[in-house]
Amino acid sequence: MSESSYDAIVVGAGPAGISAAIVMARAGLKVALLERGEYPGAKNVQGAVLYSRMLHEILPDFWTMPGAALERPVVEQKTCVTTEDSWITFGYKSLKFLQGIPNCYTIIRVKFDQWYAAQAEAAGAELFCGVTVREVIRKDGRIAGIKTSDGDELESSVVLACDGANSLLAQKxxxxxxxxxxxxxxxxxxxxxxxxKVIEDRFQLNPGEGSAMDIFGSVTLGMLGYAFLYTNKDSLSLGVGCRLSDYQAKGLRPSDHLELVKRHPYVAKLISGGKTLEYSSHLIPEGGFKSMPPLFSDGFLVAGDAAQMTNPPYREGANMAMTAGRLAGETVIEAKKKGDFSAAALSVYQLKLKASYVLSDMEDIKDLEEAVASVPGFLEAYPKLACDLAHLRFSADGVPKRQHLRQAFRLVADRGFWRIAKDLWPLRKVAI
Ligand SMILES: Cc1cc2nc3c(=O)[nH]c(=O)nc-3n(C[C@H](O)[C@H](O)[C@H](O)COP(=O)(O)OP(=O)(O)OC[C@H]3O[C@@H](n4cnc5c(N)ncnc54)[C@H](O)[C@@H]3O)c2cc1C
Known part of the structure; x- marks a missing residue:
């Protein structure tokens, strides 16, 4: 590692850290990007759908760049609601998703992060891998650098904590x-x-196009979360994420849970004949708006998962991390111009985030998880009700339709009209 001090030390070469490093290095700042993995992406896990606009704001038209580590542009988004033996799928497919700035791509983080970090190096940032940061250095009441697990110390005007979920830096x-x-x-x-070719036939895609599906209901065994199935070039990404406290209460390991998801008849058919290449697991911060740490202090900024910036119902995280990293980088550039890295100067970062979609979206869904979790069996009862109603609608069993209608009415009445309205009301926040 270089001995001289830096304008900025960025801890963590994920979407947040790399974005911040690109923006600052491009403006001529001396930037160190520190990553504990052997290479960027070595330890990172994502579904992974990457929304394009936020990356386009950092690397314009990135999808045309040579070597851009993208899998498929997504033309179809689907939601599947399951019981053990039934499922309802609904989705939206549009060629408009391919026009202008394509809406999103599937990516594989181990490839993507290496490519993205290379863009930071090309912009002038110094990337150091295999470096685990353990401590922050304080001087005159402000954070003035970091200490690595090897005992190396590095000084800077500002430290950016982009070290992901359960941020050690923000704790320190x-x-x-x-x-x-x-x-x-x-x-x-x-x-x-x-x-x-099998992927394209099975998911009804034109060559090169992709689809992304989230799966709710029985597959999460009543736990708060959902499964996902995304198409890559010549592989599928299948995963499931649920609240850690729910796994603890059930005594279930996520790897065992994923095996159960694979056995659901809808999923089993889509993945049949496939060969598992790798398994990974990772934390997703989902405390949301109410659990966010302060985003700045003297000589210090926090971005991305380190600051709990995710929007689970929309499967957004990496894009928010990129926006936050960019805004943190822009804040540091302004601070450098003023020669002021105090908390007051860096507080502009929070204003920038407030003016963006990041904080407003997080604020809008701040009560959603609690609302869903407070209704026992929410994620089992409603998928079952929906499937039971669909079963009546699509069955020709010799029973007069007016009787089906009465049965449907009874199914709904048994749960209670008022109760259903009250349970589902919080979902209005994610209806659009
Ligand atoms: C299963 C799963 C599916 C997901 N699906 C999606 C999806 O489809 N779309 C989406 O937008 N988001 C998704 N997310 C969320 C998304 O992955 C995160 O929001 C995003 O990666 C956050 O980026 P980040 O840069 O803040 O953190 P990270 O990507 O976690 O990067 C942090 C980096 O810091 C490094 N690091 C950590 N500690 C230290 C240290 N002490 N010293 C040095 N380096 C350190 C890590 O190795 C890592 O490279 C998913 C997450 C999971 C787990």
Whole structure:
């Protein structure tokens, strides 16, 4: 590692850290990007759908860049609601998703992060891998650098904590405590090799196009969360993420849970013939708006998962991390111009985030998880009700339709009209 001090030290070469490093290095700042993995992406897990606009704001038209580590542009988004033996799927497919700035791509993080970090190096940032940061250095009441697990010290005007879920840096800076099991989900994922032609036939895609599906209901065994199935070039990403406290209460390991998801008849058919290439699991911070740490202090900024910036019902996280990293980088550039890295100067970061979709979206869904979790069996009862109603609608069993209608009415009345309205009301926040 270089001996000289830096304008900015970025801890963590994930979407947040790399974005911040690109923006600052491009403006001529001396930036160190520190990553504990052997290489960027070595330890990172994501579904992974990556929304394009936020990356386009950092690397314009990135999808045309040589070597861009993208799998498939997603033309179809689907939701599947399951019981053990039935399922309802609904989705939206549009070629408009391919026009202009494509809406999103599937990616494989181990490839993507290496490519993205290379863009930070090309912009002038110094990337150091295999470096685990253990401590922050304080000087004159402000954070002025970091200490690695090898005891190396590095100084800077500002440190950016982009070290992901359960951020050690934000804890060392005294901004946050370790996450509680109700504030975090555990995601487990497999990449399953499948011939690209088989994928396109099975998912009804034109060559090169992709689809992304989230699966709710019985597959999560009553736990708060959902499963997902995304198409890559010649593999599928199948995963499931549920609240850690729910796994603890059930005594279930995510890897065992994923095996159960694979056996659901809808999923089993889609992945059949595939060969598992890798398994990974990772925390997803889901405490949301109410569990966010302070986002800045003297000489210190927090971005991405380190600051709990995710929007689970929309499967957004990496895009929010990129936006936050960019805004943190822009804040540091302004601070450098003023020669002021105090908390007051860095507080602009919070204003920038407030003006963006990041904080407003998080604020809008701040009560959603609690609302869903407070209704026992929510994620089992409503998928079952929906499937039972669909069963009546699509059955020609010799029973007069008016009797089906009465049965349907009874199914709904048994749960209670008022109760259904009250239970489902919080979902209005994620209806659009
Ligand atoms: C199963 C799963 C599915 C997901 N699906 C999606 C999806 O489809 N779409 C989406 O947008 N989001 C998704 N997410 C969320 C998304 O992965 C995160 O929101 C995103 O990765 C956050 O980026 P980040 O840069 O803040 O953190 P990370 O990507 O976690 O990067 C943090 C980096 O810091 C490094 N690091 C950590 N500690 C240290 C240290 N002490 N010293 C040095 N380096 C350190 C890590 O190795 C890592 O490289 C998913 C997450 C999971 C687990």
């Amino acid at each position: 800076a005294g901004l946050i405590d370790e996450l509680k099991p109700v504030e975090v989900a555990l995601g487990a994922k497999e990449v399953i090799a499948l011939d690209s």
